[in-house]
Amino acid sequence: MEYLDFLKGLHDAVRPRAYLEIGLRHGDSLALADCPSLGVDPAFNLRVELGDNVKLLRETSDEYFGREKPRKPVGGKHFDLAFIDGMHLAEFALRDFIGVERLSPWTGVIVFDDILPRTVEEANRDRRTRAWTGDVYKVLGILARHRPDLICLRVGTQPTGLLLVLALDPANRALSLRQDLLLEQMVVPDPQDVPADVLERRGVLEPETVLASRVWPVLRDLRDLQTSRRAGVRDLRRTARRDLGRVSPGALRRLLPA
Secondary structure, three states: OEHHHHHHHHHHHHOOOOEEEEOOOOOOOHHHOOOOEEEEOOOOOOOOOOOOOEEEEOOOHHHHHOOOOOOHHHOOOOOOEEEEOOOOOHHHHHHHHHHHHHOOOOOOEEEEEOOOOOOOHHHOOOOOOOOOOOOOOHHHHHHHHHOOOOEEEEEOOEOOOEEEEEOOOOOOOHHHHOHHHHHHHHOOOOOOOOOHHHHOOOOOEOHHHHHOOOHHHHHHHHHHOOOOHHHHHHHHHHHHHHHHOOOOHHHHOOOOOO
């Protein structure tokens, strides 16, 4: 399944009240949203028509997250769904995750693009190929070690996979407090040491299986009932484990370098 088709299905499954996209490029994925939506990109070049529900900010994600009221463009709503597809470098992707989680409810869903490079060259930090993921895949290892409380779903979409992160905790500061240490671990010269499990897509979920999961109606019910994270995360995790298998990022710890 192509990633845009999967994202369309995810919008239908999550039914977000507000949507955020970091790195919108030509606007193809942003055009899938029919709720109040915000796209952030310093150099977007639209090739599709966007609806009146969409607001655009021509600025970097760091500038956006530094705003006094970053949710103001969508009427103050929290983002139930967000797509991170900005700079294809691990440290930027991680920083975007930290910023997006802070603006999301615990029932929100954050999606990373390009977490399954097909070759070592495609994962280079210095772009040398036409199709390029950069080293965003390293986010898998970081979440495995430092945020085992999250639910992580690696989805085998075409061309280069997606990572869905659930059971968010907007108050958690584990990643932001360790950013300097993580930066030292992530930024290394090319070629990158891409684990075989990433290149060969071991343990990756089928897109159709993920979209058909009971996770989404459970997530919506928890959101609509305003269930607290403490009270609801066990039900969400149990449903995800039953339908999709091992979903904790901790399961990736042995596979990926920090």
